Amino acid sequence: MNMTRRSFIVALGTLFAVHRGAAAAGPQEPGKVEKLKLSDEEWKKRLAPEQYAVLRHESTERPGSSPLNGEHRKGTFACAGCDLALFTSDAKFESGTGWPSFFTFIPGHLETKTDYKLILPRVEYHCARCEGHQGHVFDDGPKPTGKRYCNNGVALKFIPA
16 A cells, blocks of 8 residues: 555544644543643642641541541542542441541542651552542441541542532
């Protein structure tokens, strides 16, 4: 087959357009979340001081201080830093700890690492998109998972259904 320069350029342009369209449609791998990287100054402008301390510097809010503790409507709990949905209201439960707690999360939307700040290792979790600190996961939650994702309320926003 004899390809002219013009047909080669048209074919290349078509491939480029298809690739851009697929990229605009979102991540191709299930659960794969595109990262959001901002400078420290951009985070300071975007977040309230307490949100900045928790999300960017792994601080912890006072127990019982979040209005989300009493949130019982149907909806989604999203990262306050980047709006990525992290938990559904169906996964929320009253843990008695003073922080919003969930027994599971939206698959692919959280990442974990080991935290040694209190000497004993704990599992910290953070938003898969902006890497904002959310809280810690413990093995004392209800069925069916037995997990308790203990979240800083200031690191979340509630979006009613």
